[in-house]
Amino acid sequence: MGRRVSSDLSGRSIRVGLDVGGTKTDAVAVDADGDIVARVRRPTGWGDEAVIASILDSVTALAEEGGFASSELRSVGVGIPGLVEPATGRVLHAVNLGVESLDIPGRAGSVLRVPIAVENDVKAAALGAAALRGDGASMAYLNLGTGVAAGIVTDGRIWRGVHGTAGEVGHLSVDPAGRLCGCGQRGCVETLCGGGALAKAWGRPGALPVRDIFEAAESGDPHALALRSDLARGAAAAVRILVLSVDVETVVIGGGLTALGDRLHTDIVDALRREAEGSAFMRSLRLDERIELLPVGSPAAALGAALVGASEHAPVPDKEIVPHG
Template identity: 65%
Template sequence: MKVGLDVGGTKTDAVAVDDGGAIAGRIRIPTGWGPDAVAQTVVDAVGALAAEAGVDLAEVRSVGVGIPGQIEPGTGRVVHAVNLGVEALDLAEAVAPRLGVPVRVENDVKAAALGAHALHRASGAAAPASMAYLNLGTGVAAGIVADGRLWRGARGTAGEVGHISIDPHGPLCRCGQRGCIEAFAGGGAVAERWRHRSALPVRDVFDAADAGDPSARRLREDLARGVAAAVRVLVLTADVDIVVLGGGVTALGDRLMTDVAAELSASAEASPFMRSLRLAERVELLPPGSLAAALGAALVGAEGDATHDTEEALVHG
């Protein structure tokens, strides 16, 4: 049994995957604030799988955790997880003795990339040799999987496309630069530029744009421009077979996909080379409600056993 946890700013999803690849249990609990509370959340989530989902903890041999922030390479130490109130925390060291099994920690977007790759294979579609998972949430970041393995890069920052500037005169990004992809396509940046109080600001922008609001139309166009730029960067630098879009912004579904495809097609009109890449055909949407992040965390946790074997189980389970 392998357990995977997706620790988010407000909630934590946990799944248990058995040796046959089937989901043996899943739960969701609130995420605590601060380093001690985050560690307790991980312990509580594993316990809740037993109490609420009937998972036999004696069968659990690994726990993987996907969490926002930077993960120091080769360690279970997370830093700068600002949305969780964590400046620095060796999460693996804090929880492994309490759980009694190996614990491995990975950035949540990179974990989701592994999960999205496994889900794509499980769907029956042709297995891509490489995939980028582009997370469109409050911020923008990507994870890259090649030959079934996560590509982290030399310092664990492979896929951090959100802070590539595509317009030096564009809106100010929280990183200090102007015109970053995240400043155009991040849900938090869109909400700040919209300046209307709303529970679903990005959806409100799309609705207002449909109604003819000129400022909303600009924001909607900028969002598509930012996503399309991220797709181009991922394909032109890593030459991935497909780019899978996930994260809260993708709840817009076809409304978002139509805009992004149109932007990719329009930007390729003057370039035979860009047209040859057929970028609009290489973008897919992660199904809503997907457990990609928690599944990917389970894969991360099982890396010491065999990532490929675990992924095969997910495909055939």
């Protein structure tokens, strides 16, 4: 996930985490006690050079916001969409950033002179969400955004599987006669509850198509009602898959679609209850009681990235990490 930089890190206490998204980078600085001492959000650039610049600029802005010097920086963790080579931290196929292959540890590490670890953004968010919950329970983080993916945390660690694909629930087909998915299959979970697939199926202009779908559904639009039902059905299927396959205690739902708030939560709960009506076994699992929404604006992804950086190179504080600011 990263690469060591030859430098003396003794006495350094600040660990930085960056959630590098398609439009913005959310960054936090965590001190030796495990507290978030600074948080900034900055636009993310397009292409290799701009992504590296976004990372470096975010670290500089954090230092200014938190009032610490670069000499106090101990590690940097980066969560980023795309495939991440575990041994090198090289990012592959981050199409939403215009990146085909980028050596973030080498490029940014040579400037910052600290160890840099890189992790897939959803897996980093899963680790951060688990830390914020603070109870040590096994947990899956279900990301409902443009696409759909999940990260699984057990015993405080990300569970990757043999080839790193554990949690890729978005491309499990639940309706072979359903809409065509970008992966080539039909009826994948992502075609039902991914923001990109819903926007395409909605087919109407608008800055926030999923919000528009919900509002039109509340006005009785039959097409919107069907798509809103699809979203709940797809998310409920993802929750069932995660619980039945790895038996996590909780599924925390995050991602851009959580801006829908209680409407989304209620729809998913109703779908889980409705689809369990004919099965005593499914009712016994109480799936409707095992889900929760990550609060909008949560620093989970950036915090998880900081923990990735810390766990690669130094012990993680025992203290529960509490977000500030």
